[in-house]
Amino acid sequence: MSLNAGRRIGKYALQLVLLEGDEQSLLIDRIEQLGFKCCYGHVGAMDTQKIVAAIETTSKKHGLIQTGLYRESHALYHAIMEALYGVTRGQVQLGAVLRTVGLSFSVVRGRPYVTQAEGDWIAVALYGTIGAPVKGLEHETVGLGINHI
Amino acid sequence: MSLNAGRRIGKYALQLVLLEGDEQSLLIDRIEQLGFKCCYGHVGAMDTQKIVAAIETTSKKHGLIQTGLYRESHALYHAIMEALYGVTRGQVQLGAVLRTVGLSFSVVRGRPYVTQAEGDWIAVALYGTIGAPVKGLEHETVGLGINHI
Amino acid sequence: MSLNAGRRIGKYALQLVLLEGDEQSLLIDRIEQLGFKCCYGHVGAMDTQKIVAAIETTSKKHGLIQTGLYRESHALYHAIMEALYGVTRGQVQLGAVLRTVGLSFSVVRGRPYVTQAEGDWIAVALYGTIGAPVKGLEHETVGLGINHI
Amino acid sequence: MSLNAGRRIGKYALQLVLLEGDEQSLLIDRIEQLGFKCCYGHVGAMDTQKIVAAIETTSKKHGLIQTGLYRESHALYHAIMEALYGVTRGQVQLGAVLRTVGLSFSVVRGRPYVTQAEGDWIAVALYGTIGAPVKGLEHETVGLGINHI
Amino acid sequence: MSLNAGRRIGKYALQLVLLEGDEQSLLIDRIEQLGFKCCYGHVGAMDTQKIVAAIETTSKKHGLIQTGLYRESHALYHAIMEALYGVTRGQVQLGAVLRTVGLSFSVVRGRPYVTQAEGDWIAVALYGTIGAPVKGLEHETVGLGINHI
Amino acid sequence: MSLNAGRRIGKYALQLVLLEGDEQSLLIDRIEQLGFKCCYGHVGAMDTQKIVAAIETTSKKHGLIQTGLYRESHALYHAIMEALYGVTRGQVQLGAVLRTVGLSFSVVRGRPYVTQAEGDWIAVALYGTIGAPVKGLEHETVGLGINHI
Numbered sequence: 001m002s003l004n005a006g007r008r009i010g011k012y013a014l015q016l017v018l019l020e021g022d023e024q025s026l027l028i029d030r031i032e033q034l035g036f037k038c039c040y041g042h043v044g045a046m047d048t049q050k051i052v053a054a055i056e057t058t059s060k061k062h063g064l065i066q067t068g069l070y071r072e073s074h075a076l077y078h079a080i081m082e083a084l085y086g087v088t089r090g091q092v093q094l095g096a097v098l099r100t101v102g103l104s105f106s107v108v109r110g111r112p113y114v115t116q117a118e119g120d121w122i123a124v125a126l127y128g129t130i131g132a133p134v135k136g137l138e139h140e141t142v143g144l145g146i147n148h149i
Numbered sequence: 150m151s152l153n154a155g156r157r158i159g160k161y162a163l164q165l166v167l168l169e170g171d172e173q174s175l176l177i178d179r180i181e182q183l184g185f186k187c188c189y190g191h192v193g194a195m196d197t198q199k200i201v202a203a204i205e206t207t208s209k210k211h212g213l214i215q216t217g218l219y220r221e222s223h224a225l226y227h228a229i230m231e232a233l234y235g236v237t238r239g240q241v242q243l244g245a246v247l248r249t250v251g252l253s254f255s256v257v258r259g260r261p262y263v264t265q266a267e268g269d270w271i272a273v274a275l276y277g278t279i280g281a282p283v284k285g286l287e288h289e290t291v292g293l294g295i296n297h298i
Numbered sequence: 299m300s301l302n303a304g305r306r307i308g309k310y311a312l313q314l315v316l317l318e319g320d321e322q323s324l325l326i327d328r329i330e331q332l333g334f335k336c337c338y339g340h341v342g343a344m345d346t347q348k349i350v351a352a353i354e355t356t357s358k359k360h361g362l363i364q365t366g367l368y369r370e371s372h373a374l375y376h377a378i379m380e381a382l383y384g385v386t387r388g389q390v391q392l393g394a395v396l397r398t399v400g401l402s403f404s405v406v407r408g409r410p411y412v413t414q415a416e417g418d419w420i421a422v423a424l425y426g427t428i429g430a431p432v433k434g435l436e437h438e439t440v441g442l443g444i445n446h447i
Numbered sequence: 448m449s450l451n452a453g454r455r456i457g458k459y460a461l462q463l464v465l466l467e468g469d470e471q472s473l474l475i476d477r478i479e480q481l482g483f484k485c486c487y488g489h490v491g492a493m494d495t496q497k498i499v500a501a502i503e504t505t506s507k508k509h510g511l512i513q514t515g516l517y518r519e520s521h522a523l524y525h526a527i528m529e530a531l532y533g534v535t536r537g538q539v540q541l542g543a544v545l546r547t548v549g550l551s552f553s554v555v556r557g558r559p560y561v562t563q564a565e566g567d568w569i570a571v572a573l574y575g576t577i578g579a580p581v582k583g584l585e586h587e588t589v590g591l592g593i594n595h596i
Numbered sequence: 597m598s599l600n601a602g603r604r605i606g607k608y609a610l611q612l613v614l615l616e617g618d619e620q621s622l623l624i625d626r627i628e629q630l631g632f633k634c635c636y637g638h639v640g641a642m643d644t645q646k647i648v649a650a651i652e653t654t655s656k657k658h659g660l661i662q663t664g665l666y667r668e669s670h671a672l673y674h675a676i677m678e679a680l681y682g683v684t685r686g687q688v689q690l691g692a693v694l695r696t697v698g699l700s701f702s703v704v705r706g707r708p709y710v711t712q713a714e715g716d717w718i719a720v721a722l723y724g725t726i727g728a729p730v731k732g733l734e735h736e737t738v739g740l741g742i743n744h745i
Numbered sequence: 746m747s748l749n750a751g752r753r754i755g756k757y758a759l760q761l762v763l764l765e766g767d768e769q770s771l772l773i774d775r776i777e778q779l780g781f782k783c784c785y786g787h788v789g790a791m792d793t794q795k796i797v798a799a800i801e802t803t804s805k806k807h808g809l810i811q812t813g814l815y816r817e818s819h820a821l822y823h824a825i826m827e828a829l830y831g832v833t834r835g836q837v838q839l840g841a842v843l844r845t846v847g848l849s850f851s852v853v854r855g856r857p858y859v860t861q862a863e864g865d866w867i868a869v870a871l872y873g874t875i876g877a878p879v880k881g882l883e884h885e886t887v888g889l890g891i892n893h894i
Contacts, residue, residue, distance in 0.1 A: 002285040003278065010289030011167055014276075018160055018167075049396040056396075070435045071565050071595040077430070078525070081388075081395065086235025086292055090686050090826075091837045092389045097826065098794040098801075112288075118518050121288065127163075129152065132822070136151040137815045139261075139270065140159030143235055144291040148518040148595075198694040205694075219733045220863050220893035226728070227823070230686075230693065239388050239528075240539045241687045246528065247496040247503075267816050281524065286517045297816035300583040301576065308587030309465055309574075316458055316465075347843040368882045369714050369744040375877070376674070379835075379842065384533025384590055390836045410586075416667050419586065425458075427450065434449040437559075437568065438457030441533055442589040446667035537677075537835050538688045544677065545645040545652075579673070584666045598881040599874065606885030607763055607872075614756055614763075682831025682888055708884075717884065723756075725748065732747040735857075735866065736755030739831055740887040 002114050007034060009108045010144055013125035016040050016106035017142075036110030037064050044102045046095030046133065048084060055080050055105050055124060064107050064122070065149070072149055076107070079124040079145035086143025087126050094130075101141065103128035109149065122149045151263050156183060158257045159293050162274035165189050165255035166291075185259030186213050193251045195244030195282065197233060204229050204254050204273060213256050213271070214298070221298055225256070228273040228294035235292030236275050243279075250290065252277035258298065271298045300412050305332060307406045308442050311423035314338050314404035315440075334408030335362050342400045344393030344431065346382060353378050353403050353422060362405050362420070363447070370447055374405070377422040377443035384441030385424050392428075399439065401426035407447065420447045449561050454481060456555045457591055460572035463487050463553035464589075483557030484511050491549045493542030493580065495531060498550065502527050502571060506554050511569070512596070519596055523554070526571040526592035533590030534573050541577075548588065550575035556596065569596045598710050603630060605704045606740050609721035612636050612702035613738075632706030633660050640698045642691030642729065644680060651676050651701050651720060660703050660718070661745070668745055672703070675720040675741035682739030683722050690726075697737065699724035705745065718745045747859050752779060754853045755889050758870035761785050761851035762887075781855030782809050789847045791840030791878065793829060800825050800850050800869060809852050809867070810894070817894055821852070824869040824890035831888030832871050839875075846886065848873035854894065867894045 012031050016038060019027055031038045039062035043054040056076060059065050065072035084092050087101065094100060108123045124145045131138025161180050165187060168176055180187050188211035192203040205225060208214050214221035233241050236250065243249060257272045273294045280287025310329050314336060317325055329336045337360035341352040354374060357363050363370035382390050385399065392398060407420045422443045429436025459478050463485060466474055478485045486509035490501040503523060506512050512519035531539050534548065541547060555570045571592045578585025608627050612634060615623055627634045635658035639650040652672060655661050661668035680688050683697065690696060704719045720741045727734025757776050761783060764772055776783045784807035788799040801821060804810050810817035829837050832846065839845060853868045869890045876883025 003287065003289070008289055010291065011276075014163065014167060014291060018163060048391075048394055052396040069562075069564055070429075070437075070560065071568070073430060073435055074437070074595050077397075082238040084395075085238040089231040089234040089294070092391065092395060093793075093837065096394070096793055096841070097829075097837060098797040099822075113285075113517065115516075117516055121518075123289070125291075127160075131815075132818060136262075137818055138152070139295045139815075139819070140152070140157055140272070140293065141295070142159065142163060142274075142291060142293040144289065145238070146288045146290070148521050197689075197692055201694040218860075218862055219727075219735075219858065220866070222728060222733055223735070223893050226695075233693075241689065241693060242495075242539065245495055245543070245692070246531075246539060247499040248524075262815065264814075266814055270816075280517075281520060286520055288517075288521070297819050301585070301587070306587060308589065312461065312465060312574075312589060316461060346838075346841055350843040367711075367713055368709065368876075368884075369717075371877060371882055372744050372884070375844075380536040382842075383536040387529040387532040387592070390838065390842060394841070411583075411666065413665075415665055419667070421587070423589075425461075434560075436450070437593045438450070438455055438570070438591065439593070440457065440461060440572075440589060440591040442587065443536070444586045444588070446670050540644075540688065543644055543692070544680075544688060545648040546673075578666075579669060584669055586666075586670070599883070599885070604885055606887065610759065610763060610872075610887060614759060678834040681834040685827040685830040685890070709881075719885070721887075723759075732858075734748070735891045736748075736753060736868070736889065737891070738755065738759060738870075738887060738889040740885065741834070742884045742886070 003112055004114050007112045009110055009112045009121060009123040010146055013106045013108040013123040014144060017104040017125045017127035031108060034110060036108055038106060038108045039064055040106040042104050046100045048092055048094055052080050055107065059107050064109050075122055075147045075149035079122050079147040082145030083124045083126045083143035087130065087141045099130055100133045101128055101130045120149050122147055152261055153263050156261045158185065158259055158261045158270055158272040159295055162255045162257040162272040163293060166253040166274045166276035180257060183259060185257055187255060187257045188213055189255035191253050195249045197241055197243055201229050204256065208256050213258050224271055224296045224298035228271050228296040231294030232273045232275045232292035236279065236290045248279055249282045250277055250279045269298050271296055301410055302412050305410045307334065307408055307410045307419055307421040308444055311404045311406040311421040312442060315402040315423045315425035329406060332408060334406055336404060336406045337362055338404040340402050344398045346390055346392055350378050353405065357405050362407050373420055373445045373447035377420050377445040380443030381422045381424045381441035385428065385439045397428055398431045399426055399428045418447050420445055450559055451561050454559045456483065456557055456559045456568055456570040457593055460553045460555040460570040461591060464551040464572045464574035478555060481557060483555055485553060485555045486511055487553035489551050493547045495539055495541055499527050502552050502554065511554050511556050522569055522594045522596035526569050526594040529592030530571045530573045530590035534577065534588045546577055547580045548575060548577045567596050569594055599708055600710050603708045605632065605706055605708045605717055605719040606742055609702045609704040609719040610740060613700040613721045613723035627704060630706060632704055634702060634704045635660055636702040638700050642696045644688055644690055648676050651703065655703050660705050671718055671743045671745035675718050675743040678741030679720045679722045679739035683726065683737045695726055696729045697724055697726045716745050718743055748857055749859050752857045754781065754855055754857045754866060754868040755891055758851045758853040758868040759889060762849040762870045762872035776853060779855060781853055783851060783853045784809055785851040787849050791845045793837055793839055797825050800852065804852050809854050820867055820892045820894035824867050824892040827890030828869045828871045828888035832875065832886045844875055845878045846873055846875045865894050867892055
């Protein structure tokens with residue numbers, strides 16, 4: 001039941017939001033060769049719900065989760081919420097406490113464990129900046145949520 | 150006052166805990182060439198306080214913060230706590246809710262903003278696994294805390 | 299000062315939101331024969347404040363709390379907030395994290411302890427579904443708050 | 448994908464901890480006739496970890512989750528944690544804030560949705576008393592956690 | 597139902613922990629002339645439960661709450677917990693996150709509202725220092741909890 | 746590195762919001778004689794962001810923090826957030842959970858430690874009332890946040 005060192009979906013999801021350009025493209029190839037699915041995007045928001053919606057929409061469009069199957073939406077939703085804890089560090093609030101984020105997000109789905117029976121898991125990574133609603137008054141932030149699916 | 154794209158201390162701290170071997174060594178060289186200080190280590194714990202202590206001790210030993218100067222300890226402490234929010238996602242508790250972590254940690258200190266007056270900031274990154282106190286019943290987790298120092 | 303087994307206001311409040319039709323009617327009779335007051339209703343919302351308002355309004359209309367007496371409003375308010383912790387499980391937020399609820403609520407007021415001097419207490423129970431703002435993408439949820447009044 | 452009114456695992460789990468004697472036995476029969484699995488028990492604790500351990504052990508012993516399969520342990524663990532939010536209402540802490548609980552717990556596993564593809568879900572219900580570590584200085588408390596499995 | 601400007605129990609409780617020597621003595625006289633009861637003390641702790649216990653014990657010894665009457669213990673307990681939120685600012689934890697406090701505490705009980713029917717309320721104030729378990733690595737902290745009793 | 750008894754910025758900030766008229770004026774004189782900077786104001790709000798904005802604006806206008814320097818805005822922001830934990834005691838929410846505040850706020854900046862190298866720290870104090878959005882249905886509340894700057 002151990003994690004397979006070469007199949008760490010969390011690490012792949014994090015690298016997807018940390019890397020850019022060619023490095024990111026090479027990573028996507030590698031992720032897909034492992035039989036994993038992945039997608040990524042960007043979202044700027046003062047509303048946490050906008051982030052949730054952006055990730056859900058992108059995930060459905062790229063077939064990361066099956067539209068209309070609640071158990072998959074439910075798994076993704078909780079992974080997103082857990083990633084938001086890392087980004088917000090205390091209260092899952094943005095505009096309500098006068099701050100905003102500019103985030104890259106990624107979702108990776110696949111089988112990270114040695115044992116076949118562990119099945120698919122999903123990882124949601126967020127990386128970007130958080131700060132006052134004034135350009136430049138911001139610092140970096142990250143979050144990762146992982147769930148069985 | 151904008152973040153300097155090539156001086157993102159959070160990204161460097163995250164890569165320090167995500168990369169291994171030669172890739173990590175090259176990264177350390179690059180970090181030090183920028184005039185940043187960094188250190189890293191590993192800690193396994195069911196007590197959050199053991200994580201806090203390990204990071205503080207390593208940071209002092211490598212001169213990331215000045216021993217005996219409270220404002221620097223205070224800055225580091227809050228960066229650690231914020232990183233723990235990402236790792237624990239809800240309640241900053243491990244053994245109390247029957248879970249344990251095996252974490253790599255890193256600390257990077259330096260000047261990430263274009264404007265000189267913004268001075269030094271500190272980033273604490275955590276990456277590893279969290280799960281039941283049974284080998285293998287675990288998944289990945291990450292956290293990042295950033296503070297002015 | 300022990301709880302009287304037959305006068306558990308929390309259990310009555312929970313059964314009021316779990317039972318329907320004749321079973322609920324019989325329960326109401328039994329609650330009133332004990333000298334307790336009770337009321338119940340339904341509320342669908344993406345705003346937590348709408349839930350608070352619905353329960354407060356219904357409670358005042360049915361004389362569960364005395365309008366204009368702050369100590370009674372204060373007791374009820376905290377019982378509602380505690381019930382919302384059970385429903386939301388982490389952050390007391392609904393629409394802000396893109397979820398909605400459909401809830402039955404009940405309030406029971408009376409003397410649950412053997413000792414007369416313990417006086418009246420109030421119980422607020424919530425039961426229903428929580429999920430995405432899409433019909434069917436939801437699961438059950440419950441909450442109970444109890445306070446001295 | 449809608450919830451099947453007669454297959455609400457959360458309501459069954461709650462009734463399992465609210466009912467006693469013959470009523471509880473009849474309920475167990477009904478739950479099992481639906482093809483659901485269930486188990487229940489009691490735990491008194493000042494440590495939240497003791498509650499988690501008691502529910503996990505009982506669930507494994509009764510075959511509610513498959514021992515050694517992490518995805519099932521993970522699903523159960525998060526359902527337990529969510530139920531504890533309802534019980535503790537704010538901070539998932541007991542002895543640390545000088546309070547103790549005496550809880551009945553139940554776990555129900557089965558298919559609650561009309562659509563076959565939604566598969567099994569798991570519900571954890573907690574009901575009992577919470578209060579000072581002095582007999583009688585306590586009031587009722589409840590919690591419910593639900594997860595896909 | 598308005599607060600009576602001269603009978604603000606929260607302000608009195610705060611001043612009791614902020615003032616010292618003669619100023620504190622004069623304040624106690626004034627509090628008692630209003631018909632309020634008050635008590636105060638000091639507690640140093642890495643365990644939140646030790647703080648709760650110290651305040652409860654002192655309150656009972658000075659007759660602020662009636663021993664053995666749960667509704668009074670319950671009111672005091674929640675006022676203490678609310679004050680601890682202010683002191684800990686995020687997670688109600690001390691030693692678990694490697695920090696310690698040295699606190700003065702006070703409890704004031706009386707009728708703060710113009711309307712007689714609002715009855716007695718209780719205020720718990722905490723003021724002191726919080727920081728690393730090293731002398732001097734600490735800053736000030738405060739908390740106030742208020743409840744109807 | 747110890748706190749200087751006569752230079753406790755938290756206590757000064759708290760007294761600034763607790764005292765009125767001549768007493769407050771005398772205190773301001775004393776604060777300024779110590780070489781500290783201070784400012785204060787009032788804000789009524791159902792939105793936490795309005796409180797954050799009011800304190801930031803007043804602080805900048807009175808030169809407590811340097812406009813455009815992010816490290817100073819960051820220090821102040823976290824001090825405000827910590828003060829809000831004391832005011833809200835659980836969830837940093839006001840209107841969202843149907844409550845409102847009327848607060849006096851103060852900010853004090855200066856060197857509170859014996860050791861010169863500890864430099865400037867900033868204290869944010871809040872005191873006022875919190876309650877239902879109905880005149881009079883409210884009780885007192887306080888919060889204090891302290892940060893290195």
